[in-house]
Amino acid sequence: MKRVDVEIVAKETIKPTSSTDLPRTYTLSCLDQIAVDAYIPFVLFLPNNNTSRGGIITDDVVSKRSKLLKETLPAILSRFYPFVGKLKDNVVIEGNSEGGVFYVEARVKQTLEEFLCHPDDDKIRELLPEKPHINESWMGNNYAIGVQVNIFGCGGIGLSMVLSHKIIDFQTYMIFMKAWAAAVKGEPETISPSFVASDVFPSDPNLLLSHKPRKSSQLFSTKRFVFDSTVLAILKSQPVANNTSRGPTRMEATTALIWKAAAKASSEVKAFNQQSPYVMLSVVNIRKRSSPPLPENSIGNLFTPAVALCFPTSKPDLPTLIGELRDSIAKENSEKIESMKGENGLKMIKESFKHQMDAISETEYVMVTTSVLNMGIYDLDFGWGKPVWFYYINPSMTSRLLVLIDTPQGDVGVEAIVTLTSDEMEIFQCDTELLSYATLNPCPL
Missing domain, CATH: 3.30.559.10 (Chloramphenicol acetyltransferase-like domain)
Incomplete structure (x- = not known):
């Protein structure tokens, strides 16, 4: 049963700014190869401290923030180009002109304070995007990243993401988020990813150690x-x-x-x-x-x-x-x-x-x-x-x-x-x- 009243208002694929200029392939490191083939979900809750006279939330503040998040993402994806490719044979990520990030905007019919008053795991999961599903594989045509911008009644935002663990660990998430935050603030492009992992820890086409999460019949x-x-x-x-x-x-x-x-x-x-x-x-x-x-x-x-x-x-x-x-x-x-x-x-x-x-x-x-x-x-x-x-x-x-x-x-x-x-x-x-x-x-x- 739904615990949160969430209304989806938009869904689309956000593509890199200049997909034709992106490298065609990115090779996984052997550490990526053995990483679990699943998605990691994170939710970052951002406040709205900007109100008009009388403490009323203004619609233009909410729409401006939503627009900034969406419009700055393509340039970030161009720098983090492997995140929009297709994973093939657990060895390489191929450039994909159709690739991008699954992007959702939603409205939550609660204030952020009301939502966080009694947080629990099941309730927070309802803020996640429908694609890609947590237990799916990135292999084939799936997205590497899904984003859902949950805008609360107070103008606060729950920025939820699901990210493929085949190439993204927590520090990689932080690098990505710092670059995105800097772009939203209009700061110079000083945060760029380093792609040295596969040079230091080269892949093996015959490495078959990748694994799925352990299955269990227990609750x-x-x-x-x-x-x-x-x-x-x-x-x-x-x-x-x-x-x-x-x-x-x-x-x-x-x-x-x-x-x-x-x-x-x-x-x-x-x-x-x-x-x-x-x-x-x-x-x-x-x-x-x-x-x-x-x-x-x-x-x-x-x-x-x-x-x-x-x-x-x-x-x-x-x-x-x-x-x-x-x-x-x-x-x-x-x-x-x-x-x-x-x-x-x-x-x-x-x-x-x-x-x-x-x-x-x-x-x-x-x-x-x-x-x-x-x-x-x-x-x-x-x-x-x-x-x-x-x-x-x-x-x-x-x-x-x-x-x-x-x-x-x-x-x-x-x-x-x-x-x-x-x-x-x-x-x-x-x-x-x-x-x-x-x-x-x-x-x-």
Whole structure:
């Protein structure tokens, strides 16, 4: 049943400014080749602080903003030309004169404040464009990107996007959004993508490791937990097992706490044996970890997974889990990344991928965690004020996922979006240790 009254007012394909001048092909890196073939959805909520005398929202303000978003997009697509091509054989993106971005404008019959008063995952999903569907493949004639500009009754905007994970990771999304925001403000074209990924990590036409999201017959549930700066300071006072050089980061402390509570909930749903691990698979951005660092504006899937294990039967404490998490990520260092580069790196990547899949296949309990902390999401400015909220949607809803995001207040808090099976979530959301630090789904405003 629909939870939000959304009226679609326009649909079209937005094409690049000069499609005839675009390169004909773009070759994927091998890291793109093995990336999951699905779409990642994000929603950025932008305020309307521009009212006429008497506080009334003016239609011309809304129409001007909608027009600016639409009219500046073609020039951005010309610079990010692979985003409008066709993916072929999981190796190349072919230039496509018919290609573009699926673009929707919609009206939401609520104010932004009313919508965000009690946000939940199902309600936010209703702001996504109908194309491309989250679980579709980019192969063939599908779009790489779908955009829906949701304009609320107050003039605020929910800018939702679904983006193919075959070429777009979160930092790539941020590069794209910074370029778009700068164009809307009329700033010079200073943000351009770097296409070095396939040179550093060359593709292999025979690489058949691309995978779809794991399918499951279980029902899953997503909840949002918020840690403010005060409780985070207490949580970060935890020691780190086998590592006394520095205390835990925000990411380490919150991930370990959630990992512990999730493993405990899973063990109550179904008993673990002593050899059965709960796997935490962390997404590690390798741009800055590479030596020398890769260009900051490098597009593509420039990350590697770090695998950490815990055994719920041993009832691990927080210092142990923080230590395990830190050790797993530390292994994804410049030496490891160097071994992944060039033609010889393909063998290393295949072996690493196989090792990770083997570790995961040993258990049905795998949680993927991705942190977008300190990525500047709340610094994005289209000229109308900084975002009031950002939400990262679990694309598949058939897997355990933890996403860590900054809080909009800028107080170094953390928002954790957690997906577990419904049975696990019933127990997890009542975990007393978790709730001593986190608040369940408060209003983000």
